Amino acid sequence: xxxxxxxxxxxxxxxxxxxxxxxxxxxxxxxxxxxxxxxxxxxxxxxxxxxxxxxxxxxxxxxxxxxxxxxxxxxxxxxxxxxxxxxxxxxxxxxxxxxxxxxxxxxxxxxxxx
Amino acid sequence: xxxxxxxxxxxxxxxxxxxxxxxxxxxxxxxxxxxxxxxxxxxxxxxxxxxxxxxxxxxxxxxxxxxxxxxxxxxxxxxxxxxxxxxxxxxxxxxxxxxxxxxxxxxxxxxxxxxx
Numbered sequence: 001x002x003x004x005x006x007x008x009x010x011x012x013x014x015x016x017x018x019x020x021x022x023x024x025x026x027x028x029x030x031x032x033x034x035x036x037x038x039x040x041x042x043x044x045x046x047x048x049x050x051x052x053x054x055x056x057x058x059x060x061x062x063x064x065x066x067x068x069x070x071x072x073x074x075x076x077x078x079x080x081x082x083x084x085x086x087x088x089x090x091x092x093x094x095x096x097x098x099x100x101x102x103x104x105x106x107x108x109x110x111x112x113x114x
Numbered sequence: 115x116x117x118x119x120x121x122x123x124x125x126x127x128x129x130x131x132x133x134x135x136x137x138x139x140x141x142x143x144x145x146x147x148x149x150x151x152x153x154x155x156x157x158x159x160x161x162x163x164x165x166x167x168x169x170x171x172x173x174x175x176x177x178x179x180x181x182x183x184x185x186x187x188x189x190x191x192x193x194x195x196x197x198x199x200x201x202x203x204x205x206x207x208x209x210x211x212x213x214x215x216x217x218x219x220x221x222x223x224x225x226x227x228x229x230x
Binding site: 095105 | 145147149154155156157158159162202204205206216217218220221222223
């Protein structure tokens with residue numbers, strides 16, 4: 001079974017803090033993704049990575065950065081957290097071969113920025 | 115950009131009833147996926163479809179890849195309380211550099227409530 005884990009289920013931070021969200025997958029997947037999910041707005045892609053040290057902007061990259069130093073780990077960074085970044089953050093991974101569209105999600109991190 | 119229209123937005127049904135929901139795209143897809151999300155959890159992949167006309171089952175769930183390749187359907191038979199959640203359809207995003215790298219476009223979701 002593919003397992004995607006996220007470092008925290010719940011996180012509370014203050015405005016202006018630097019926030020790191022970590023994601024680890026154990027299935028040797030090439031592709032990794034970060035989404036945020038908000039009521040009424042659905043799942044929105046922030047960044048994705050198709051290889052170590054490679055990253056591509058998704059639909060809403062502003063205010064975020066990412067890091068992929070190892071294949072199994074993809075980090076989302078909020079350089080200076082703001083209240084409008086309060087959201088559910090979901091990490092996902094998919095293989096780089098024929099079933100590359102099959103994304104497997106982690107349990108999510110609910111981030112509150114005060 | 116690509117859009118997925120998923121309907122209905124919500125459903126309230128009695129336990130034991132069958133459920134149908136669908137998803138339409140503004141462009142042709144070569145893959146359709148269906149996910150379920152329980153409250154407070156990440157989405158879980160239910161079914162993946164790869165061929166137009168394909169019908170695939172996963173227990174009480176059956177999904178179909180529409181012949182036009184612009185739509186897909188999910189049916190749940192004999193619903194039970196644990197079917198409660200949000201169901202999402204998804205398909206591959208725009209291609210760049212020769213591959214989509216698995217980038218997906220998601221529907222807005224169908225919220226399913228099952229009354230015992």
